[in-house]
Amino acid sequence: MLERLEVLAVDASVTNRASSVLAAGEEPLLSVKDLEVFFRHGRDWLRVIDGVSFDVAPSETIGIVGESGSGKTVTGLTILGLLPQGLARTTGEIRFQGEDINGLPESDMRLIRGRRISMIFQEPMTALDPVFTVGEQIAETLRTHTGCSPKEARDRAIEALIQVGISLPKQRADEYPHQLSGGMRQRVMIAIALACEPSLLIADEPTTALDVTIQAQIIELLLELVQARGTSLIFISHNLGVVAQCCTRMVTMYAGQVVESGEVDEVLEHPLHPYTSGLLRSMPSLARHGARLASIGGRVPPPDEMPTGCHFQPRCAHALPACGEPQALLRSGTRDVRCVRFPELKLPGVLA
Amino acid sequence: MVQDTVPRQSASREPIIAVRDLKVHFKVGTRGDTVKAVDGVSFDIKTGETIGIIGESGSGKSTLARVLVALLKPTSGTIRQNGANPFELSAEQRRRLHRDFQIIFQDPHAALNPRARIIDSVREPLEIAGVGGTKAERTEIALTILRRVGINAELANRYPHELSGGQKQRINIARALILKPKLLVADEATAALDVSIQADILNLYMDLKEEFNLTFVCITHDLGVAMHVSDVIAVMYLGVIVEYAASGIIHRNGAHPYTRALLSAEPAVLPKRLQSGQRIILQGEIPSPVAPPSGCRFRTRCPIAQAVCAEKVPEFRPLAEGHFVACHFPLTQQGMPS
Numbered sequence: 001m002l003e004r005l006e007v008l009a010v011d012a013s014v015t016n017r018a019s020s021v022l023a024a025g026e027e028p029l030l031s032v033k034d035l036e037v038f039f040r041h042g043r044d045w046l047r048v049i050d051g052v053s054f055d056v057a058p059s060e061t062i063g064i065v066g067e068s069g070s071g072k073t074v075t076g077l078t079i080l081g082l083l084p085q086g087l088a089r090t091t092g093e094i095r096f097q098g099e100d101i102n103g104l105p106e107s108d109m110r111l112i113r114g115r116r117i118s119m120i121f122q123e124p125m126t127a128l129d130p131v132f133t134v135g136e137q138i139a140e141t142l143r144t145h146t147g148c149s150p151k152e153a154r155d156r157a158i159e160a161l162i163q164v165g166i167s168l169p170k171q172r173a174d175e176y177p178h179q180l181s182g183g184m185r186q187r188v189m190i191a192i193a194l195a196c197e198p199s200l201l202i203a204d205e206p207t208t209a210l211d212v213t214i215q216a217q218i219i220e221l222l223l224e225l226v227q228a229r230g231t232s233l234i235f236i237s238h239n240l241g242v243v244a245q246c247c248t249r250m251v252t253m254y255a256g257q258v259v260e261s262g263e264v265d266e267v268l269e270h271p272l273h274p275y276t277s278g279l280l281r282s283m284p285s286l287a288r289h290g291a292r293l294a295s296i297g298g299r300v301p302p303p304d305e306m307p308t309g310c311h312f313q314p315r316c317a318h319a320l321p322a323c324g325e326p327q328a329l330l331r332s333g334t335r336d337v338r339c340v341r342f343p344e345l346k347l348p349g350v351l352a
Numbered sequence: 353m354v355q356d357t358v359p360r361q362s363a364s365r366e367p368i369i370a371v372r373d374l375k376v377h378f379k380v381g382t383r384g385d386t387v388k389a390v391d392g393v394s395f396d397i398k399t400g401e402t403i404g405i406i407g408e409s410g411s412g413k414s415t416l417a418r419v420l421v422a423l424l425k426p427t428s429g430t431i432r433q434n435g436a437n438p439f440e441l442s443a444e445q446r447r448r449l450h451r452d453f454q455i456i457f458q459d460p461h462a463a464l465n466p467r468a469r470i471i472d473s474v475r476e477p478l479e480i481a482g483v484g485g486t487k488a489e490r491t492e493i494a495l496t497i498l499r500r501v502g503i504n505a506e507l508a509n510r511y512p513h514e515l516s517g518g519q520k521q522r523i524n525i526a527r528a529l530i531l532k533p534k535l536l537v538a539d540e541a542t543a544a545l546d547v548s549i550q551a552d553i554l555n556l557y558m559d560l561k562e563e564f565n566l567t568f569v570c571i572t573h574d575l576g577v578a579m580h581v582s583d584v585i586a587v588m589y590l591g592v593i594v595e596y597a598a599s600g601i602i603h604r605n606g607a608h609p610y611t612r613a614l615l616s617a618e619p620a621v622l623p624k625r626l627q628s629g630q631r632i633i634l635q636g637e638i639p640s641p642v643a644p645p646s647g648c649r650f651r652t653r654c655p656i657a658q659a660v661c662a663e664k665v666p667e668f669r670p671l672a673e674g675h676f677v678a679c680h681f682p683l684t685q686q687g688m689p690s
Contacts, residue, residue, distance in 0.1 A: 067546040181637055211408040211573060213634045216617040220633055238547065241619030245627065265623035282551035283621050284580035289599060290558070293551035293580070299516055350621050 027098060028055035029232050030079070030200055035092035035102075037071075037078055037256075039303075045089070046303040049074055050256040050311075052092075053329065056200065059230040061223075063243030063264065065279070066253035069300045072236045075253070076202045078102075079234075080119055081109040097199065115145040118193035122205035124185035128177040134188045135161075135173025138195055145196045160191040165221055183214035187221065194225055201226060204236045219246055240283060244268060252276045255300050255311035262335035269349040272337040275312045277347035310339070318345055359596040359668075359676040360396035361584055366435055367396035368535055368567050369420060374429035376415050385642045389415040391591035392429070394668075399534070402561065402568040404582030404599065406575060406614070410638050411588040413571045417539045420569060421453040422446065434534070451481055454528040458540035460520035464512040471508040474498060474526050481531055497526045501556060518549035525556065529564060536561075537569040542577060554581060575618045579603055584674075587611050590649040591641055593668065597675040607671055607682035610650050648680065656681055 037049035049071050056062055064072045077083050079094055081104065094102040101112060121127040129137060138160050139153035148156070154173070161169035164187040177185055186206060193201055203222065207215040223246055226233045237243055243250055244264060251261040252273060260273040271277040281294035298315040307313055309324040316323065318341055327338045339345070360367060376390040390412040397403055405413050418424035419431055422438035430437055433453055438446050457463045464473055474494040478484035484493050495505050501522040512520055521541065528536055538557065542550040558581065561568050572578050578585060578599070585602040587595040587610065595608040606612050613632045620627055634653045639645055645652050651661040660680055668678040 067548060183637055211638075212575070212614060212617045213408060214637060216619075216631065216633050217635075219619075239619070240547075240621045244621050244623070245619040265625070268621065268623050278548060280621065282548045284551070284554060284574075284576040285621065289579060289603075290581070292558070293555055295551040295555060296548040297552070299518065299549070350623075351626075 026057070028095075029058045029060075029097060030056040030234075031093070031095040032075075032079070033093040033095070035075070035078065035090065035094065037074055037083065037088060037090045040087045041304065047306070048256050048303050049078065049090075050306075051329075052253070052256075052258050054251050054258060054261055056232050056234060058199070059227075059232055060249065061226070061233040061235060061247045063235045063237060063247035063250040064253060065237060065240060065243055065250055067238065067279075067300055069255070069302075070253040071256040072238075072253055073204055076119065076204050076234065076236055079202060080113055080117055081106070082113075082119075111145075114141055114193075114198070115196045116198050117200045117202065118196070118198040119202040119204065120186070120189050120193050120206045122208050124182065124189045124209075125177060127189055128185060130177055133174050133176055134180070138173075138188070138192050141192050141195045156195070157191075160195050161188070163194075163225065164188070164191045165217075166191075182210055183218060186210065186218050190218075190222060190225065194229070194231070197229060198231060200232045200234070202234045202236070205238070206235075207242065208237070208239070215242070222246075240268075240280065252279070255306060256303065257311055257338060258329060258336065259312065259338045260336065266335065267349075269351055271347050271349050272332065272335060272342045272345075273312075273339050274316050274318050274345065274347060277349065278315075280350050281348060283350075357670070358394055358396055359586070359593070359674075361398055361401065361598070361674050365399060368399045368434055369397035370430075370432040370435075371395055371420075372430045374416075374419060374431060375427045376412075376419060376424060377427045380642070387641045388591050388644060389641060390419070390426075391641075391644070393588075393591075393593045394429075395586060395593065395596060397535070397567060397569065399567055400565065401584060402570060402582045404570045404572065404578035404585045405588060406572060406578045406585060407588035408573065408638050410590070410641060412591040412641070413573075413588055414539055416588070417455060417537050417569065417571045420535075420537055421455045422450065423455070447481075451477075451531040452534040453537075454531070454533040454535070455537040455539060456521075456524050456528050456541045458543050460517055460524055460544065461512060463524050464520060466512055469509050469511060470498070470503070470515075470523055471495070473512075474508075474523060474530060477527060477530050483531070494526075494530065497530050498523070501526045501529075501560075502552075516549075517545055518552065521545060521553055522556070525553075525560070529560065532564060533566070535567040535569065537571065539571045540573065541570075543572070543574065550577070557581065575615060587614065590638060590644050592649060592678065593676075594650060594679065595677045597677075601675055607675070607677045607684070608650075608679045609654050609656055609681075609683060612683060613653075613655075648678070650679075656683075 033053045035049055035052040038045035039048050052075055066072050078090055090102055093100050135157045138157035142148055142153045142156055158169045158173050161172055166172050166187055207218050235247055247264050250264045250267055252259050254275045260276045271280060278296040296315055310327045313319045313323040322340050327340055329336050329338045372394050374390055374393050378387045378389060380387050407413050419426055425439055433449055438449050471494055475490050478490045484490040498508060503522050542553050570578060570581050582599045585599045586593045589610050595611045602611060613634045616632045636653050639652055647663050648661040648666050651657040666678045666680045668676055671677050671682060
């Protein structure tokens with residue numbers, strides 16, 4: 001009986017693969033540089049993304065973390081050109097496979113979206129179309145991008161359902177989204193997103209609506225599939241545990257800015273930005289029963305009341321007059337941090 | 353050693369809640385199907401203790417929560433609040449008892465009347481209970497409790513939509529505590545909040561628990577939250593409690609395979625070298641509560657299920673003092689089935 005337990009236990013090394021470091025001369029798959037996004041607000045434009053820069057290497061898994069309102073989701077939508085035109089405008093560079101795709105006409109974006117970059121959303125029920133069967137929805141993606149015959153698209157859709165671990169795939173292909181459970185719907189979303197073998201997958205809180213045992217299944221599946229295909233993954237999540245488990249690098253966002261980025265394990269143990277440290281310390285853990293949780297206090301300022309200096313300054317326990325100046329993203333070895341005081345601060349991480 | 357036959361930590365005092373063979377069934381559809389949301393649970397809650405009730409969606413946690421505060425009448429079995437069965441009392445007596453047993457819900461916005469000012473919402477329980485003196489005196493009591501949960505008096509005249517999620521949840525806490533209840537049930541009360549706000553609210557719960565001498569029932573799917581605040585944990589699966597023990601025992605020494613699987617599925621915020629090497633990933637999903645599996649309800653997803661698990665319902669039995677499990681093959685510390 002014990003053996004059966006062990007067979008089902010997944011060796012941690014499978015999910016926790018080594019960091020994929022960019023080899024010398026190797027181009028990042030995606031390079032976001034000085035991205036700014038403005039939303040229309042009456043007659044004004046509000047800046048909601050403020051100078052976001054990060055790279056994703058081929059077959060790398062990076063996590064973007066932060067609270068609601070930090071700009072994680074907007075960053076993901078901007079990369080795919082999914083913000084409503086006229087209500088949002090963007091500046092900066094989104095270089096994907098060497099080409100700047102920021103502001104490409106919709107007709108060009110359609111060739112990229114779903115084929116070269118895909119996205120999975122938090123709520124699979126609203127992302128799936130309720131009036132088409134799941135088989136039709138997978139086939140639609142395939143037919144749009146590969147121009148294959150309806151018969152071939154259906155066969156490949158059933159194949160895709162098998163790959164995401166759905167039992168009775170032929171029968172399930174003819175079912176509608178409401179006939180499936182939350183976990184199965186998210187499997188279908190993954191099947192649609194990966195149907196055309198994109199080089200980059202953006203997963204926006206893909207397990208937040210799911211129970212923890214189903215979350216474990218979906219994460220295992222997602223990692224297995226992207227590793228087998230060499231797909232890069234941007235994992236947007238407020239769940240630091242999920243990011244710790246499946247990403248090699250993490251980017252912390254706060255109030256529309258990247259405030260820290262680096263290798264996941266280094267950031268967890270030695271955060272350089274007070275906000276990252278605060279987030280890590282505010283997580284209730286299985287081990288620290290009854291202890292007082294470190295809280296950050298206050299809340300993310302709304303975009304029209306953003307402080308001119310460090311955005312985190314009003315909530316920061318380490319703020320000094322120098323923090324009233326705009327903060328640049330500073331480089332320290334392989335890590336970036338947007339805090340003028342980082343060399344002198346010794347901030348607690350998850351182990352302290 | 354004589355062991356308790358009812359899950360509880362000690363039998364020294366009259367428990368504040370005593371639940372015996374509680375069942376809540378709902379009729380659904382037109383074919384006479386019955387959802388067995390809660391299907392036979394028994395346990396005691398000791399005065400002053402914090403109990404965490406954990407489990408997946410569909411395990412019956414929220415239904416149980418509603419019975420604990422007498423918002424929902426059980427189909428069979430009994431609930432006693434401070435020794436009294438609320439469903440055997442007159443309406444007037446039951447309303448009096450309600451004051452001592454309060455509940456906070458998951459969505460802080462849906463729980464507040466959008467057309468009522470904060471101060472009116474917080475004062476309302478005093479008016480319903482007919483306590484607290486004149487309107488001016490009640491307002492004063494409401495402002496005091498608002499200040500205590502960290503809401504500034506100047507927000508008292510605002511409407512719910514003008515406040516953040518964290519602030520709204522503080523107001524719901526104020527509403528629940530204004531009648532000085534003896535027991536507070538929080539049903540996923542921090543699930544809708546960001547982690548830094550959640551930390552503030554959890555700290556507040558723990559402070560208030562001391563201050564008001566509360567018995568606290570924390571219903572949550574978040575194991576981190578449950579372990580953090582609870583003295584005792586009850587693990588629910590498909591309408592029944594499968595394990596009950598002190599939270600430290602559940603954490604380190606859980607005996608039910610489902611408890612182990614739940615804990616191992618929770619991704620730890622730790623560097624990879626410190627993450628546990630073994631993760632049990634359960635196959636499949638929680639079965640329908642209309643037709644739960646025969647025998648042990650967990651057997652369809654259990655990695656160590658045997659033939660007997662399909663035939664016999666495992667008895668919910670004591671394993672050690674204060675540690676109960678419903679499993680034919682409870683796991684010992686080393687991970688070997690006993």
